[in-house]
Amino acid sequence: xNLKDLYIDFFVSKGHKQIPSAPVVPENxxxxxxxxxxxxxxxxxxxxxxxxxxxRLVDYQKCIRTNDLDxxxxxxxxxxxxxxxxxxxxxxxxxxxxTWSFEFLTKVLNIPVERLGVTIFAGNDxxxxxxxxxxxxxxxxxxxxxxxxxxxxxxxxxxxxGPCGTDxxxxxxxxxxxxxxxxxxxxxxxxEIWNDVFMQxxxxxxxxxxxxxxxNVDTGMGLERVIAVLEGVNDNYKSSVWKDVIKTIExxxxxxxxGNEKSMRIIADxxxxxxxxxxxxxxxxxxxxDQGYILRRLIRRAIRHARKLEIDINSNWEEMIATSIxxxxxxxxxxIKENRLVVLEVLKNEKIKFNRTLDKGMKEFEKIINNIENxxxxxxxxxxxxxxxxxxxxxxLELANEKGLDVDIxxxxxxxxxxxxxxxxxxxxxxxxxxxxxGEVETKYHTATHLLNAALKEVVGxxxxxxxxxxxxxxxxxxxxxxxxxxDEEKTKVEELVNNWIKxxxxxxxxxxxxxxxxxxxxxxxxxxxxxxxxxxxxxxDVSKELCGGPHVKNTSEIxxxxxxxxxxxxxxxxRIKAVIE
Ligand code: SER
Numbered sequence: 149x150n151l152k153d154l155y156i157d158f159f160v161s162k163g164h165k166q167i168p169s170a171p172v173v174p175e176n177x178x179x180x181x182x183x184x185x186x187x188x189x190x191x192x193x194x195x196x197x198x199x200x201x202x203x204r205l206v207d208y209q210k211c212i213r214t215n216d217l218d219x220x221x222x223x224x225x226x227x228x229x230x231x232x233x234x235x236x237x238x239x240x241x242x243x244x245x246x247t248w249s250f251e252f253l254t255k256v257l258n259i260p261v262e263r264l265g266v267t268i269f270a271g272n273d274x275x276x277x278x279x280x281x282x283x284x285x286x287x288x289x290x291x292x293x294x295x296x297x298x299x300x301x302x303x304x305x306x307x308x309x310g311p312c313g314t315d316x317x318x319x320x321x322x323x324x325x326x327x328x329x330x331x332x333x334x335x336x337x338x339x340e341i342w343n344d345v346f347m348q349x350x351x352x353x354x355x356x357x358x359x360x361x362x363x364n365v366d367t368g369m370g371l372e373r374v375i376a377v378l379e380g381v382n383d384n385y386k387s388s389v390w391k392d393v394i395k396t397i398e399x400x401x402x403x404x405x406x407g408n409e410k411s412m413r414i415i416a417d418x419x420x421x422x423x424x425x426x427x428x429x430x431x432x433x434x435x436x437x438d439q440g441y442i443l444r445r446l447i448r449r450a451i452r453h454a455r456k457l458e459i460d461i462n463s464n465w466e467e468m469i470a471t472s473i474x475x476x477x478x479x480x481x482x483x484i485k486e487n488r489l490v491v492l493e494v495l496k497n498e499k500i501k502f503n504r505t506l507d508k509g510m511k512e513f514e515k516i517i518n519n520i521e522n523x524x525x526x527x528x529x530x531x532x533x534x535x536x537x538x539x540x541x542x543x544x545l546e547l548a549n550e551k552g553l554d555v556d557i558x559x560x561x562x563x564x565x566x567x568x569x570x571x572x573x574x575x576x577x578x579x580x581x582x583x584x585x586x587g588e589v590e591t592k593y594h595t596a597t598h599l600l601n602a603a604l605k606e607v608v609g610x611x612x613x614x615x616x617x618x619x620x621x622x623x624x625x626x627x628x629x630x631x632x633x634x635x636d637e638e639k640t641k642v643e644e645l646v647n648n649w650i651k652x653x654x655x656x657x658x659x660x661x662x663x664x665x666x667x668x669x670x671x672x673x674x675x676x677x678x679x680x681x682x683x684x685x686x687x688x689x690d691v692s693k694e695l696c697g698g699p700h701v702k703n704t705s706e707i708x709x710x711x712x713x714x715x716x717x718x719x720x721x722x723x724r725i726k727a728v729i730e
Contacts, residue, residue: 152371155232156206156207159204159234159248162234162244162248164206164235165202165204166206167199167205171183171429171430181438182212182213183212185306186231187233187235187366191311194235194360194366195360195361204236206234206235208480209233210428211230213227214446217446220418221413223382225417226420227418227421228420232371236364241346241365242284243284246288247284249342250290253341253342259378262291263320264320264321266316269297269299272299274357278302281346285316295331301317302316303315304345304366309351310350311350311360311366313345313364315344317344320338320339320377320378321337339377341374341377342374347363347364372384372387375387375388383409385412393419395472397412397416397457400469403457403458410453412453415454415457418447419447419466422443422491422495423491424484426487427486427488429674431627433494433718441540447466447494447502448539449543450466452543455506461503467496508537509533509538512536513539517548517553524554525553527556530559531564541564545557591699593619594700595704596624596707596729598686598692598694599649599691599710600626600642600725601694603641604642608634608642609630612628613628613672614626615628615629615718616718622728625724625726627724629721630721639715649691649704651705653704654689656701656703657687662683666685671687684697686700688704707729709729711730712726713728714726
């Protein structure tokens with residue numbers, strides 16, 4: 149079944165514009181490593197900013213959740229998933245949202261109405277019960293007993309603060325048992341398939357709610373789950389989403405799926421997520437921090453499970469698996485089509501790196517567990533496995549668990565911290581979600597990024613193009629195409645030029661124009677295909693013109709003093725500048 153096409157076509161027929169999936173790594177939002185929900189890239193628009201595509205949007209969004217890698221291997225968790233969603237930005241509200249959800253489920257997916265159950269918001273001390281949704285469902289034909297009310301589960305927010313609202317969730321009765329007359333959302337035979345959130349509040353840090361400028365609708369349907377449910381399989385990995393990749397794993401291992409489910413699921417899931425991270429336009433590579441560390445962990449864990457299946461890990465097994473994944477997704481994601489070779493190179497290099505030490509590391513591990521005291525791997529040994537043999541601590545933990553042993557994680561972390569700045573992923577609990585606002589400082593950095601881009605072109609050459617950027621309130625990071633290490637002279641010149649432009653108090657102007665006109669007028673743009681037909685262009689005096697979503701300062705004099713802290717290689721042909729403003 150091609151759920152993505154059905155979904156997009158349906159909502160386009162209801163006046164929605166399809167928007168492309170945002171990169172899986174949020175740009176300029178340092179508080180999360182990955183987009184975890186379809187609505188995340190749309191937050192600025194849910195809180196009031198006009199969207200260039202209009203007020204009715206539909207898409208499929210790449211999402212990654214890695215807060216609990218250990219659960220991967222069961223029948224239904226995935227680190228990567230696609231979320232289908234339709235949005236109203238101050239356009240339609242409950243009536244249309246619910247009516248269209250019902251129509252899509254019963255007319256397009258042909259789900260018998262008796263198999264559907266819905267939940268609505270029950271009301272609490274501050275907010276009334278959502279009688280309107282209840283009534284809408286009833287009129288559409290959902291039987292009274294299949295409309296349940298909850299308080300907790302029918303209020304949706306990403307993290308702690310931000311746009312939010314009550315919601316109504318749709319469930320499907322997946323069992324062959326007789327359909328109960330009363331729908332109980334806690335009964336596992338009912339599976340949640342879709343969620344319509346009525347975003348009309350903003351939750352502040354003190355816990356209070358205030359109304360948003362406009363009432364929005366945010367819906368989310370997890371694609372892999374819905375496909376599994378509709379195809380009647382009890383194991384997601386037996387659905388059409390995973391069929392080809394599992395078959396490829398069976399081929400490369402010479403083993404059947406049945407009996408080897410756990411390792412095969414982990415390999416399928418982790419390689420798929422690695423494909424999506426490494427093909428993302430943000431250009432993440434395996435490393436020991438942030439997204440790069442997650443990528444490394446995923447690949448190394450997949451390698452470990454390939455070994456368990458006795459796959460010859462020096463063969464091109466990872467290439468075959470990744471290729472079958474990319475074949476399935478290329479049609480929907482241009483970045484996968486374009487970055488096939490990059491992905492294969494990332495996987496291969498990481499495999500070679502890990503293979504070099506994996507055997508020795510496994511021997512070391514066996515030695516450790518034979519001489520172990522009180523069933524615990526101490527911090528020194530855990531650190532040695534990490535430092536000498538490249539075992540991510542989570543891998544040591546997994547191996548230890550399989551043998552019923554503990555690991556001194558706290559001790560390891562302390563030791564780790566002493567040796568290098570602790571991976572920010574772990575220390576800041578970044579997996580948990582929660583969204584940063586673009587504060588004043590970040591806004592200054594945004595504008596400084598444009599100036600830096602322009603200065604590099606002027607000093608280094610017009611061949612310089614932005615390859616990525618990441619901003620926190622403390623610094624900016626800017627990746628650009630360049631074939632050489634910048635000389636000291638180049639760095640100084642770039643710095644001077646940016647600071648002169650800041651001193652010149654240049655106005656920052658924003659205009660909307662047709663994409664083609666913007667390109668023709670020489671505006672800079674990182675991923676042209678990611679932009680809609682009408683684009684926002686920011687120009688700074690006459691030194692810079694870029695397609696960008698903002699936000700930016702009004703005048704460069706607001707920025708402060710710009711300083712380059714570091715210039716280094718990022719990947720082949722790409723250099724990275726870290727800079728601060730003082
Ligand atoms: N934000 C809601 C969710 O993730 C609906 O898109 O479920």
